Amino acid sequence: MELKSMLEYQELDRQVFMLEKKLRESDELKNANKVLAAFKQSQDVIVGLSSKAQQRMDAVVRLEEKYRRIARELEELDSESDNIEGVKEAEFYEKRLSEIGKTLKELEKDIIAANDDLKRLSGAISRELQDQQQLKTQYAAAKKKYDNLKITILKDAQPFVKQMEPLKKDIDPKLMERYLRVRNNKKMPVLVPYTASGGCGGCMMELSENEKGKLTASGICECPNCGRLVYKV
Numbered sequence: 001m002e003l004k005s006m007l008e009y010q011e012l013d014r015q016v017f018m019l020e021k022k023l024r025e026s027d028e029l030k031n032a033n034k035v036l037a038a039f040k041q042s043q044d045v046i047v048g049l050s051s052k053a054q055q056r057m058d059a060v061v062r063l064e065e066k067y068r069r070i071a072r073e074l075e076e077l078d079s080e081s082d083n084i085e086g087v088k089e090a091e092f093y094e095k096r097l098s099e100i101g102k103t104l105k106e107l108e109k110d111i112i113a114a115n116d117d118l119k120r121l122s123g124a125i126s127r128e129l130q131d132q133q134q135l136k137t138q139y140a141a142a143k144k145k146y147d148n149l150k151i152t153i154l155k156d157a158q159p160f161v162k163q164m165e166p167l168k169k170d171i172d173p174k175l176m177e178r179y180l181r182v183r184n185n186k187k188m189p190v191l192v193p194y195t196a197s198g199g200c201g202g203c204m205m206e207l208s209e210n211e212k213g214k215l216t217a218s219g220i221c222e223c224p225n226c227g228r229l230v231y232k233v
């Protein structure tokens with residue numbers, strides 16, 4: 001009696017299962033997931049670009065500090081120019097002046113290059129943000145389509161769910177628990193008949209003596225291979 005209700009329940013549940021599968025494998029879900037994946041990827045790109053931009057900004061600050069320090073050195077050197085005595089000292093002074101001038105020019109070049117990099121990076125970030133905006137719109141549309149399909153499918157499943165409800169009271173909660181455990185592993189049918197050759201009606205593997213003993217004792221055993229519930233009438 002209990003098995004009969006369980007099998008009846010399974011027949012109805014199989015329809016629900018097929019509808020769930022249709023939703024799970026739908027283009028609507030695939031499309032929504034695809035857009036979501038693209039959005040996440042774009043976020044990763046932004047994180048990478050932002051970290052590079054931060055590095056360049058830090059570099060610019062360091063270069064500018066160095067530039068100011070050396071410019072001060074140049075000023076100091078300039079103020080010493082009145083005290084130069086003799087040719088040798090003048091030569092040294094000229095050499096030092098030219099060195100500092102060269103360093104400052106190089107620093108200027110580095111600062112310009114770092115700023116150019118920064119501009120390029122911030123341009124790339126704003127383009128990525130624009131892409132994200134588009135992806136957000138795309139995702140909203142894809143999600144809406146998926147939600148609509150889900151509503152339709154739930155509606156289609158409703159008559160089966162309604163018929164399944166009264167059958168529950170005839171089914172042992174423990175059996176139902178075992179049934180649901182297999183079903184949650186996306187296996188349908190859960191209950192399969194014991195075959196004439198002594199195997200599982202789901203995966204066809206022959207059952208061990210131990211399993212056959214359980215089958216004789218309680219009418220149901222678990223297939224060690226596929227996990228389905230094997231029943232014998």
Ligand SMILES: [Zn+2]
Pocket residue numbers: 200201202203204205223224225226227228
């Ligand atoms: Zn099996």
